[in-house]
Structure formats: C-alpha cells, structure tokens
Amino acid sequence: MLKTTDNKDRLMMIAFTVAVLAAPVILAPFGAGYPDLMQRFAIYGIFAIGFNLLFGLTGYLSFGHAAFLGVGSYAAVWMLKLLSVNVIPAIIFAVVISGLFALLIGYVSLRRSGIYFSILTLAFAQMSYNLAYSVLTPITNGETGLQMDLDDPRILDAATAPGQLPPPSLFGLEMGDTHYLSFMGLDLQLNVGFYVCAAILILMFYISLRIFRSPFGMLLRAIKSNQTRLNYTGVHTRPYALVVFVISGMYAGLAGALLVCMDPLAGPERMQWTASGEVVLMTIMGGAGTLIGPVLGACIIKYFENIFSRVNDAVVSNWFSGLPDSLGDFFSAIVSPFLGSGWQMSLGLIFMLVIIFLPGGLMEGVTRLIGWLGRLFRSRNNDEDAETTSAKESSPDPHSSRPASPKES
Amino acid sequence: MSDNKFKRRSFLKGSAALGAGVVAPTIFTRTASAYTNEPGDSRVVLGFNVPQSGPYADEGADELRAYKLAVKHLNGEGDGGMLNTFSSKTLNGTGILGRKVDYVTGDTQTKSDAARASARAMIEKDGAIMITGGSSSGVAIAVQSLCQEAGVIFMAGLTHSNDTTGKDKKANGFRHFFNAYMSAAALAPVLGKEYGTDRKAYHLTADYTWGWTQEQSMIAFTEELGWETVDTVRTPLSATDFSSYIAPVLNSGADVLILNHYGSNMVNSLTNAVQFGLRDKIVNGKQFEIVVPLYSRLMARGAGDAVKGIFGSTNWHWTLQDPGSQAFVKSFGKEYGHPPSQAAHTCYVQTLLYADAAQRAGSFNPCAIAEALEGFKFDGLGNGPTLYRAADHQCFKDVLVVRGKEKPESEFDLLEVFNVTPVDKVMYEPDNPMFAGGSLGKCNPGT
Known part of the structure; x- marks a missing residue:
C-alpha cells in the first residue's frame, strides 16, 4: 500500500513539475501567457498551498492570512531598499518576519x-491593515x-546606473527579463521572474506533499476529525496546530515576498x-485538503480577475459581429454584465455552482469525471473483453492518482 | 524506505536540473527592438487604466468616455474636437505617425496593486506603448513608477497630489492636471476676502498622498491669511459614512470645515455635514462655512443641494467660453448627451498631447516623446496658454475658483466660475519645500 502511494506521489510530482514549467505553452492559448499573470498564478498558488496546509489538514479556518502576505511584502521591500536588489535576502527576511508574526x-x-478562531484571525488581520494604512x-x-x-541606501550594491532604479534580480538575472519565442503559432514569453516563482512553487508543493504524507500530517488530520478525543488520549494538540500555523504563515510571507520581487511595491490593500x-x-473552489486543488483555485480566481475584468464592450460586440445586428446586440446585452467590471459577478x-454541485x-x-470515464470504459469493455478492464483502469493518469479528499489521502 | 529516499533525492536533482535547463535560455537573450513595445507599421496601442469600481468610479467612467472620444478624433472620425483649436497643428486625423490608434482598458479598482497588475497586463500582453489614467493620486504614483521601470510613457489623468510631480516625480511621467498647491494658492485669497482673516479651520482629510498634500497646502496658505488650524483628522479612503467624524467638529470651536475629500468621499462627507446642520450654525459670532478645495461637477451632482454656495477649485469647467472648451463640450455632448467633467477634459487633453508629441518627435521612443513634451508651450486646449515645465513634468496654467450655484438651471449647471486665478499667482519653483525630495531620474526606454 505504502509503495503504491509513493508511486502515485512520484507521478503526481512529475506531472505537476512538467505542467508548471510548461505553463507559458499551456496558458498562451487562453490569453494568460504573459509574465505578470503567470507570476501571479505561481505566487498565489504558493499562498493557497500554504493556507491549505492549515485549513485542509487541521480544519482551522483562518480569515486573516492576508496579514502574513502583507507583512512578507513590506519586509521584502525594506530589504530591497536597504540591503540589495538581490531577491534572496528579501525572500529570507520576509519568510522569517512573517513566521515570527x-x-x-x-x-x-x-x-x-x-x-472564534476565525474571528480572532480576522480581527488581527484588520488590525494589521489599519496599522499599515495609517498608524x-x-x-x-x-x-x-x-x-x-532612487536615493535608497542599498548597502550591498550602491554602484548602479545613475538616475535609474535597478530592478530586483537574482545574481544579475533581472526578474523582468523576458525571452520571446514563437512556438506552433503561439507567441511564448519565457520570463525569468516566472521561472523563479515556478521553481519555488514546485519546491513548496513538494514540501506540502511531504507534510501531507508524514506522521505529523496524520496528527493534523486527527485534529480536524476529533480534537477532543485526541486531548483525552493525552495528546496536547496546540503545539502541533501552532507549528502548522507558523508554516502556513511562512508560506504566505514567501508569497508576499515574491509579489514584491516581481513588482516592487507593497500596498496595505494586500492585507x-x-x-x-x-x-x-x-482553496475551497479548488478543493480544500487536496494537494493540487488550491493551485487550481488560485489560477481560476486570478484568471477571472485579470482576464475577464479587461473584456470591454467593444470586445464583446466584436465577438458577435458575425451575427445579425439585433441578435448580436441581444447576446452582448446578456453577456456584458458578466464581463468587464462585472467579473466578480461571474x-x-x-x-456558487461549485459549492452546490461539487462540495x-x-x-x-475531476475525480468524478475520471471515475465516470473509467466506468464508461469498463461497461464498454465488458461487452467485448472483460480481461482488459483492469489494465485500462490503472492507466497512469496523473489526476487519478491524486487523492480526492482528506479521508482518502 | 532508504531505497525510496534515494529515489526521491535523485528525482529532486532531476527536476532541479530540468528547471535550470528551461531557465537557462532566457539568460542569454533579450529582445532586439530599441524600446519597450515598439509598434508595427499599422497600429499603435494605448492603455486606458481607469477606476471602474471604488470611490472614484464616476470619474473613471467619464475618463473612459473622453479617451474613446480622443481616439476617435485622432483616427479622423467625428468632428475632430480640440484638434481644430490646438495650437500645434501636427495632428491631422490619420492616427499617430500614420498608425491607427487602438486602445485597451483596465480597472484600477482604486487600489495600487490592482492598478499595477492591470497596467502590467497592458504592457506585457497588449503591447501598450503609453499608459494613462488614474483617478487617485496613490494609484497614479504607483502606476507612474511602474511605467518608469517598464520603459513606457505615463500620461497622468486626474491626480491632484503634490507628490505626483513632487517627491514621487518620474522622468517617464507627465501631468496636465493642476495640483493641491495650486488649488490652495488660488483659493486662499478668495476665502480671505469672503470669510475674513480670523477664522478657525478644522480639516477632514482623505488618508493618502493626495489628502496629505492637500491638507498641507491648505494649512500653509490659510495660515498665511491669519487663519488658525484647530485640528486635522484623517479618514480612510474607503469610508462611506462620515457622521462620526462630523460630530466632533461642532465641539471644537472651529468655524470653517475644510473637506480634503474627493469623489464619493466628498459627496458623503459634505452631505453628512449639511445634515448635521453645520451650515446653519453661528460659531464665534460668525456663520459656519464649509470649503471643498477640489471640486468637480460629478461630485456636485452627487451632493445635490448641499453644494450651494460652497467654494472650491477646479482644473476646467464646461461653461468656459474659449473655442477649445466649446469645441470639446460640443463633440463630447454630441457623443454622450451630457457635458464632460474636468476628469474627462484632462484625460482627453493628455491623449492629444501625447499624440502630438509623438508626431513632433517622429518616434514612439519614450525618450524622444519626453524631450518633445518638456518645456512645450501650447494653447487652445481649454486652459489658455499652458507650459509643460521640464523640471518636474507639471503643466502650468490658470486655475478656476468655483462656487456651488444657488439657482442651478439644469443638473449639469451646478457650479459657477467665481474667479480665474492667473498662472503667475499659482506658480512655484521646482525646489519648493512641498515638492522637494525626489528627482526625475533619467528617461527609461525599456529593453
């Protein structure tokens, strides 16, 4: 049993790594293959993975996680201002500070x-927001x-071009550097910043996987299922919860630091x-307690925020320009409230649909779809040859190897 | 298990190597063009980044209308608007440098983060060569520095903070709109004449860069008159109910309330203040007065009857009788059925100024355009003779002091121009302490 789980994990890890590294190719057809959005996908993926460690495993719903993101951001900007435009000290400092916080x-x-826990965290986060905003x-x-x-000290790299702000970089590799590539009719943008984020995302995903599979992760899941029983059996749960809370906060701080490294500005609205x-x-949209779910959820929400919000009336009417005028107007009248500034509505x-039909x-x-496809294959194959069924079922699909819910994983 | 661990490690090594392999090619290559987003031969893309939600959404909507109108005029559609009155005659309705003008829009949400994300998408995804817009100085400053880093021109829309062309000025950023210092300089003499020189003022201030500099400027100029500042209170930009801030004003002994608020903030705080009966009070033997340093018609409409008789300043007003303003009001009215706001005016003018600068420079290179704009003198765009000062990229022109009309004739006729303050009264040196601290840096053409 342990052996198969390991094999499945390895498969999932490989599939995840390949998917993340190939993101510019995968996302380009959806209009999302530009550096800013891809960086956001990776960064908010890290944020959501970290949040899922807390919420998905222990069931503690923190409503103030943005505070750690914000603290990480401010810490990182200060490092960039005071020490060096190299992103490494900024990231380390941000993770340490947000961990302490x-x-x-x-x-x-x-x-x-x-x-009560949710309200407490919410209160702390709002407090941090107000502190950052005015106090x-x-x-x-x-x-x-x-x-x-321009007149920041930047102790370690004072000698830069006069009159120009040096961009954040990794040992001379500027985060904003992009290599343009034509590939099968798609214009790909391979961006240094994105691959830095992607490498960190893969590493963070791996750490999260190890935590999920570790005895520590098992204990966290026990906290979720019945904390009182754990207490009665003599396990003091709070230190475990605190450790995962801090880890989760550090993930958020890391995400905040990366946001700053990609675009050096930290505003209070982040908190x-x-x-x-x-x-x-x-996390909930992607699937709390699953490994890939939070990353998927982060991508979808950021996609809506950045792509749907930019579709204006002119673009919509362009879509329906092939139709007769009255019909085209009719369709654009229906569609446009959900696009542009109405993106939050869609x-x-x-x-709502996800919560109602896919709790x-x-x-x-995804699991249901794969199960349904499997059953479809099985019933079809049963008619022809019952022997091949088992072989098809255990086909190495990366998604099927992913646990569907915390109970199964 | 040890066997497993070994495999895990080798897998990790493998994926790290794979990652490095993919990253490697990006190290050695950079794009060949001379500057960021060098346009092709047929079209050029401008990015209109305005608030479509949040406290400044009304202004944002009007800005977007103005931008679309400007694009139409540049492409030779419609009646040409201010192209016909503009003192520089290089624009002829064939786009910019023979390229058709195209545009993309985005929502700043009146948040620095969202505004920068939107602007980056315009630059990276849509190839925008110039970003313009913003209806909050915080956002404008954030986007201006982004444009500086990315190597595109930023033509600021409605931003009134001293910092935009003061301590946060950037070589790639330009502002046509006036600023808090000019408002205060124009308003103070009028206030002294109308309300006397021994007043006690209480400030409510929107808590961000614009509010801070507006408050600082108003205090400086009113105290010069002999006024006393009783208290200054900061209110969050997202606030919608100001009654808890208004109540203490009554007990403070102040006889003037200065609302350093804009957009829906101002609409709500002014309405609250009037509801509390502040304007009917007699304090220190004097009639209680309210002043709104930065006024706009959209806000006046939102506040309704509350604006009657209240003084403020504005960059431009649609009732001006010069040919430029008239041409703009006429073509805007024909397109949208109502007169434009000052936000619409400044955004329209900025687009024209950019197009003209590109035309005169013969290039879209940000550095060439910056050179064409620096020290540029022009007329016919509604504000009389105007100078784009090279030292800080700020426009200098006459400032209007306006007052809420007692008997408005229509829902657009809410303000009357009380006084036109000539430009030399609001002029300041670039090293004025309220603007000191930053430097333009060098223009950045990107890549």
Whole structure:
C-alpha cells in the first residue's frame, strides 16, 4: 500500500513539475501567457498551498492570512531598499518576519477553535491593515504603498546606473527579463521572474506533499476529525496546530515576498479582509485538503480577475459581429454584465455552482469525471473483453492518482 | 524506505536540473527592438487604466468616455474636437505617425496593486506603448513608477497630489492636471476676502498622498491669511459614512470645515455635514462655512443641494467660453448627451498631447516623446496658454475658483466660475519645500 502511494506521489510530482514549467505553452492559448499573470498564478498558488496546509489538514479556518502576505511584502521591500536588489535576502527576511508574526498571532488565536478562531484571525488581520494604512505610515507609506526609491541606501550594491532604479534580480538575472519565442503559432514569453516563482512553487508543493504524507500530517488530520478525543488520549494538540500555523504563515510571507520581487511595491490593500477571503475562496473552489486543488483555485480566481475584468464592450460586440445586428446586440446585452467590471459577478456564480454541485471543490469534479470515464470504459469493455478492464483502469493518469479528499489521502 | 529516499533525492536533482535547463535560455537573450513595445507599421496601442469600481468610479467612467472620444478624433472620425483649436497643428486625423490608434482598458479598482497588475497586463500582453489614467493620486504614483521601470510613457489623468510631480516625480511621467498647491494658492485669497482673516479651520482629510498634500497646502496658505488650524483628522479612503467624524467638529470651536475629500468621499462627507446642520450654525459670532478645495461637477451632482454656495477649485469647467472648451463640450455632448467633467477634459487633453508629441518627435521612443513634451508651450486646449515645465513634468496654467450655484438651471449647471486665478499667482519653483525630495531620474526606454 505504502509503495503504491509513493508511486502515485512520484507521478503526481512529475506531472505537476512538467505542467508548471510548461505553463507559458499551456496558458498562451487562453490569453494568460504573459509574465505578470503567470507570476501571479505561481505566487498565489504558493499562498493557497500554504493556507491549505492549515485549513485542509487541521480544519482551522483562518480569515486573516492576508496579514502574513502583507507583512512578507513590506519586509521584502525594506530589504530591497536597504540591503540589495538581490531577491534572496528579501525572500529570507520576509519568510522569517512573517513566521515570527504568525507565531505571535497563532499563539493567541489558537487558544480558541472554530468560529472564534476565525474571528480572532480576522480581527488581527484588520488590525494589521489599519496599522499599515495609517498608524505605521513611516514604515508602510500608507495607501500609496511602499516603493523603491532612487536615493535608497542599498548597502550591498550602491554602484548602479545613475538616475535609474535597478530592478530586483537574482545574481544579475533581472526578474523582468523576458525571452520571446514563437512556438506552433503561439507567441511564448519565457520570463525569468516566472521561472523563479515556478521553481519555488514546485519546491513548496513538494514540501506540502511531504507534510501531507508524514506522521505529523496524520496528527493534523486527527485534529480536524476529533480534537477532543485526541486531548483525552493525552495528546496536547496546540503545539502541533501552532507549528502548522507558523508554516502556513511562512508560506504566505514567501508569497508576499515574491509579489514584491516581481513588482516592487507593497500596498496595505494586500492585507485587507477581502484579500484574506480570496485565499479561502481559492482553496475551497479548488478543493480544500487536496494537494493540487488550491493551485487550481488560485489560477481560476486570478484568471477571472485579470482576464475577464479587461473584456470591454467593444470586445464583446466584436465577438458577435458575425451575427445579425439585433441578435448580436441581444447576446452582448446578456453577456456584458458578466464581463468587464462585472467579473466578480461571474466569479460569484461559478463559486456558487461549485459549492452546490461539487462540495469538494473542482478536484472533486475531476475525480468524478475520471471515475465516470473509467466506468464508461469498463461497461464498454465488458461487452467485448472483460480481461482488459483492469489494465485500462490503472492507466497512469496523473489526476487519478491524486487523492480526492482528506479521508482518502 | 532508504531505497525510496534515494529515489526521491535523485528525482529532486532531476527536476532541479530540468528547471535550470528551461531557465537557462532566457539568460542569454533579450529582445532586439530599441524600446519597450515598439509598434508595427499599422497600429499603435494605448492603455486606458481607469477606476471602474471604488470611490472614484464616476470619474473613471467619464475618463473612459473622453479617451474613446480622443481616439476617435485622432483616427479622423467625428468632428475632430480640440484638434481644430490646438495650437500645434501636427495632428491631422490619420492616427499617430500614420498608425491607427487602438486602445485597451483596465480597472484600477482604486487600489495600487490592482492598478499595477492591470497596467502590467497592458504592457506585457497588449503591447501598450503609453499608459494613462488614474483617478487617485496613490494609484497614479504607483502606476507612474511602474511605467518608469517598464520603459513606457505615463500620461497622468486626474491626480491632484503634490507628490505626483513632487517627491514621487518620474522622468517617464507627465501631468496636465493642476495640483493641491495650486488649488490652495488660488483659493486662499478668495476665502480671505469672503470669510475674513480670523477664522478657525478644522480639516477632514482623505488618508493618502493626495489628502496629505492637500491638507498641507491648505494649512500653509490659510495660515498665511491669519487663519488658525484647530485640528486635522484623517479618514480612510474607503469610508462611506462620515457622521462620526462630523460630530466632533461642532465641539471644537472651529468655524470653517475644510473637506480634503474627493469623489464619493466628498459627496458623503459634505452631505453628512449639511445634515448635521453645520451650515446653519453661528460659531464665534460668525456663520459656519464649509470649503471643498477640489471640486468637480460629478461630485456636485452627487451632493445635490448641499453644494450651494460652497467654494472650491477646479482644473476646467464646461461653461468656459474659449473655442477649445466649446469645441470639446460640443463633440463630447454630441457623443454622450451630457457635458464632460474636468476628469474627462484632462484625460482627453493628455491623449492629444501625447499624440502630438509623438508626431513632433517622429518616434514612439519614450525618450524622444519626453524631450518633445518638456518645456512645450501650447494653447487652445481649454486652459489658455499652458507650459509643460521640464523640471518636474507639471503643466502650468490658470486655475478656476468655483462656487456651488444657488439657482442651478439644469443638473449639469451646478457650479459657477467665481474667479480665474492667473498662472503667475499659482506658480512655484521646482525646489519648493512641498515638492522637494525626489528627482526625475533619467528617461527609461525599456529593453
């Protein structure tokens, strides 16, 4: 049993790695193959994976995770301003600071569970938001957001071109550098920043996989299923929950640092409760407690935010230009409220549909689809040859090897 | 298990090598064009990045209308609007440098993060050569620095903070709109004449860069008159109910309330203040007064009767009688059925100024365009003779002091121009302390 799980994990890991590295090819046909959005997919993927470690395993629903993202962002900008435009110190510093911040908040919030825990984390996050917005203006620059400046000290690399702000880089590799490539009629944009994010995403996914499979992960799942029983059997659960809370906070801080490394600006709205709600949405939409689900959810929400919101009336009427005028107007009148500034409405609709019909998130949909396809094959093959069924069923599909829900994994 | 671990490790090594292999080619190649998003021979893409949601959504909608109108005029459709009155005659309705003007739009959500994401998408995905828009100074400053890093021109839309062309100025960024300092300089003499020189002022201020500099400028100029500043209170930009901020004003002993608010913030705070009966109060033996330093017609319409008799300043107003303003109001009205706001005006003008600069420079290279705009003197765009100062990329022109009309004739006729303050009264040196601290840096053409 252990052996097969390992094999499945290995397959999933390989499939995930290939899919992430080939993202520019996969995403280009959807109009999402440009650096900014791909970076966002990877970064919010990391954020959601980290959130899922806490929520998917222990069931503790944190409504304030954006605070850690924000703290990581500010910490990273300060490193870029004070030390060096190299992203490594910025990332390390951000992860450490957000980990400490998570330790502080987790220590207090984890004394309660359920809704009280959620409200506590929400309160802390709103507090951090307000601090960043007005009280700590000298550190955060308030609503305008903290940016790099020409006259920053930057101790380690003071000698840069005069009058130009050096972009964040990894030992001379600028994050904004993009290589353009034509591939099967698609214009691919291979961006340094994206591949830095992608490498970190793959690493973070692997760590999350190991945590899911470890005895520690098992204990976290036990906290989710029945914490009281654990306490009665003599297991003190709070340290375990605190550890995973801090890990999760560090994931968020890492995501915040990467956001800054890709685009050196940190604004307080990153910490607002809507941003905290967004990661909950991502995780639930993709499938809480699954490994790939959160990444998928993050991609879908960011896709809506960045692509659907930019479809304007002119584009819509262009789609229906082939139809007769009255019919075209009719269709664009129906479609346009859901596009452009109405993108949140269509996202809301999809979220409702997912919750109602696929309570386990999109990954439940994928598993059901694969199960249905499997049954279809089986019934067809039963008529012809019953022998081949088992072979088809165990075909090495990366998705089928992925656990559908925490119970199964 | 040890056997498994070994495989895991070798797998990790393998994937790391694979990752490095994919990253490697990007190290050695860069694009060949001379500057970011060098356009082809047939079309050029402009990015209109405006708030379609949030407290400045009304302004954003009007800005977008103006941009679309400007694109039409540049492409030779419609009646040409201000192309006919503009003192520079290089634009002839054939697009820019013979290329058809195309545009993409985006929603800034009045948030720096979202605005930068939207602007980056325009630059990276749609190949926009110029970004314009913004109805919040915080957003404008954030997008301006992004454009500086990316190597495209940023033509600021409605942004009134001193910092946009002050401590946060950038070589690739240009502002036609006036600023908080000019508002205060134009408004203070009028306030002194109308309300006297021994007033006590209480400030409510939107808590971000624009509010801060507006408050600073108003305090500086009113205290010069002899006014006293009783208190200054910061309110969050996202606030919608200001009653809890208004109540303390009554007990503070102040007899003037200065609302450093804009957009729906101002609509709500002014309405709250009037509902609390502030304007009917007599404090210190004087009639209580309210001042709104930055006014717009859209806000006046939102606030309704509350604006009657209230002073403020504005960049432009549609009732101006010069040929440029008239041509613009006529073609905007024909297109959309109502007169344009000051936000629409500045955005339209910025688009024309960019197009003209490209035409005169004979190139879309940001550095060539910046050179063409720096020190450019022009007229016929509704504000009289105007100078784009090279030192800070700020336009200098007359400033209008306006007052809410007591008897409006229509829903658009809500403000009357009380006074036109000539440009030399609002001029300042680039090293004025309210603007000091930053530097333009060098123009960045990207790649």
